[in-house]
Amino acid sequence: MTLKLYVDRMSQPSRALIIFCKVNGIDFEEVKIDILKRQHLSPEFRDVNPMGKVPAIVDGRFKLFESHAILIYLSCAFPGVADHWYPADLxxxxxxxxxxxxxxSNLRQGAAAYVLNTTLAPVVGLPLNPVAAAEAEKILSASLLKIESFWLKGNGPFLLGGFQPSIADLSLVCELMQLELLGDQDRDRILAPYKKVQKWVESTRKAMQPHFDEVHQVLMKAKTRFQMQRSAGANTGADSRGKLTSKM
Amino acid sequence: MTLKLYVDRMSQPSRALIIFCKVNGIDFEEVKIDILKRQHLSPEFRDVNPMGKVPAIVDGRFKLFESHAILIYLSCAFPGVADHWYPADLxxxxxxxxxxxxxxSNLRQGAAAYVLNTTLAPVVGLPLNPVAAAEAEKILSASLLKIESFWLKGNGPFLLGGFQPSIADLSLVCELMQLELLGDQDRDRILAPYKKVQKWVESTRKAMQPHFDEVHQVLMKAKTRFQMQRSAGANTGADSRGKLTSKM
Known part of the structure; x- marks a missing residue:
């Protein structure tokens, strides 16, 4: 029975799982759970994941949620996955x-909350929240500094000095990729001080092509729509960010 | 070389590590890092954990932080640890x-933030924050409901239907134990709807005696001090919670 991934490509851990399966040649069925249509709250999906969150998987009769747990499970359950993804060495x-x-407790909290409170909130029916965004930016910047100064301090281009990517590179880089939804100026301002982080994102992307870009297409299309809405808002003098109520 | 645990027994993941080692007969040296004395921010401790947080371990030349990662490492590195703590089965x-x-993202966020914003904040030089406490209580109650209705729905008394405890039981129960710092009335109000949760906490405690109670002694002493301060505040008509600036 084929592995089923219950995912929404607008969710960063969903993208990480899809990329992982594609890069490692793991056969899977993609079951789309549209968060904006509230399909993650349906009784059918709650039977897969009672927490009502994507991603989740069903492998035969085995159900699992939480993206890190899933990445570890897939690394161990599929013998073709190379050791560097999740090394056997203790x-x-x-x-x-x-x-x-x-x-x-760090990068996820900072990145997800910043993007939500500066950009995505109106799409899910919430107000933009500059106070929460400022708090999130502190966590995001502190996290980027730790990646730059600690997690990337080894010899290789990947986390922990690795010369090949692990599931941690995949998960953290997919988290960072959501910053594409911000205006380019804002994204560049946030990332500018962290040269190693920028190189690491690019190294991870290259190591997972063409799948990395293919899976991020949905995100890049959303980025274009946000850019157009920002431009329209700037041209009319209105604050376009408060008007992003259209389907992404 | 003996395993070194860098811990503060007032921190719930620190307590989980100490209990784990004691229950499993793992020889260790306890290096006390007093958070109130800001020893977690000292250069010496940052050499052990650059994130400046307890717990952390040093095993020979190997350094590790994040309590879940440490519990998994210890389960695998010490052959005497029984399989039920961290099963080999995929x-x-x-x-x-x-x-x-x-x-x-659930129980920890709810429990830690609730205790901080209702009780502990003045001890670490912060104001009590009823708005943040109300938000945290929502996360805490939702988490307790999920433990009651999902994680504890199996046959055994432990998470996932287990008949013996795993590292997840230890970590989550230690998290919940910090609710002892609240007034008994508040703690009982929060836990009252969750009968299975209450039984599970007691089952976990019993499975790890006498070490569970011994390691929680510091917490219970702090509980007594908070109770006395609350009583003193009630007798004088003052809000005692704003005055908890003494060393715990």
């Missing part, structure tokens, strides 16, 4: 767990 | 990763 594996755990 | 292990990942 110490290297432990460091990857540490990076993934750190991600939860 | 599916059972994946479910434990899922529970641990879920914990980051």
């Amino acid at each position: 110490s290297r594996r432990a460091k990857i767990h540490s990076a993934l755990d750190w991600h939860h | 599916s059972r292990r994946a479910k434990i990763h899922s529970a641990l990942d879920w914990h980051h």
Whole structure:
């Protein structure tokens, strides 16, 4: 029975799972769960993941949610996955767990909350929140500094000095990619101080082509729509960000 | 070389690590990092954990932080640790990763933020924040409901239907134990609807005695001090919670 991925390509951990399967030649069926249509809250999807969140998987009779847990499971369950993704070596594996755990309370909190409160909120029916955005930017910038100065301090281009990417590179870079939704000026302002981070994002992208760009197409289309709406707002003198209520 | 645990027993993940080592007969040296004395920010400790957070470990030349990553590492590195803590079986292990990942964005966020904003804030030089506390209580209650209705829905007394505890039981129960710092009335109000959760906390405690109670002694002493300060405040008609500036 084919592995089923329950995903929305507008969700960054969903994109990470799809890219992982494609890069590693894992056969899967993509079951689209449209968050904007509230399909993640449907009884059918709650039977897959009672938490009502994407991504989730069903492998035979086995159900699993939480993207890091899924990436680890897929690395172990499919023998064709190369060791560098989730090394068997105890110490290297432990460091990857540490990076993934750190991600939860740092980069994810900063990046997701910043994009939500500056850009995405109106799309999901919430007001933009500059106070929450400022708080999130602090967490985001502190996280980027830690990636630059600690996680990327080794010899290789990937986290923990790796010469090939791990599931931690994939998860964290997909998180960062959502900054594409910001205006380019704002995104560049945030990322400018972190040269290693920028190189690492590019190295990770290159290591996972053509799948990385293909899976991010949905995000890049949304970026274009946000850009057009910002331009329209600037031309009329209105604050376009408050008007992003259209379907993305 | 003995395993070194860098811990503050007032931190719930620190307590989880100490209990784990004691229950499993893992020899360790406890290096006390007093958060109130800001020792977690010292250059010496930053050499162990550049994130400046407890707990962290040093095992020989190997350094590691993030409590879940450490619990997994210890389960694998010490052959005497029984399988139920972190099962070798792929599916059972994946479910434990899922529970641990879920914990980051749910129970931890709710419980830690609620206790901070209702009780602990003045001890660390911050004001109490009823708005943040109300937000945190929503996350805490939603998390407790998910533990009651999903994570504890199996046959055994532990998470995922287990008949013996895993590292997920230890981590999540230690998180919940910090609610002892609240007034008993407030703690009981929050936990009252969740009968299975209450039984699970007690089952986990019993499975790890006498170490569970011994390691929580510091917390229970702090609970007594908070109770006395609340009583003193009630007797004078003052709001005692704003005055908790003494060393805990």
